[in-house]
Ligand code: SF4
């Protein structure tokens with residue numbers, strides 16, 4: 001390992017920010033516990049527009065995952081987002097990821113914090 005380092009510019013082989021989200025951020029609103037309704041303030045949001053483009057299969061998969069998440073209180077645990085693929089370290093449904101995931105700055109302070117938390121960087125920089 002050299003002392004040289006470079007700025008974080010890519011999510012390749014990382015996924016650090018997904019490793020403790022438990023569920024896709026904000027999407028729980030669209031898959032509330034059975035018998036409950038989606039909160040009114042989520043109507044017409046960008047996330048609502050994204051969820052409306054889900055295929056039937058993606059809807060069913062996500063509904064089932066949220067059913068399990070509500071049952072096990074998953075959001076209270078420090079576990080990976082259920083859309084995160086541990087093998088590839090990528091989001092399995094990247095094109096449908098929530099707004100907050102789209103806006104998360106690669107190489108920003110929060111990104112570096114997440115990478116350091118899981119040991120991917122040293123001092124906020126990738127070890128070359
Ligand atoms: S922590 Fe940063 S580099 Fe890693 S996946 Fe998230 S945004 Fe990408």
Ligand code: SF4
Pocket residue numbers: 017018021023024025081082083084085090091092093094097098101
């Ligand atoms: S990018 Fe995908 S896997 Fe990562 S937190 Fe967002 S929805 Fe979950």
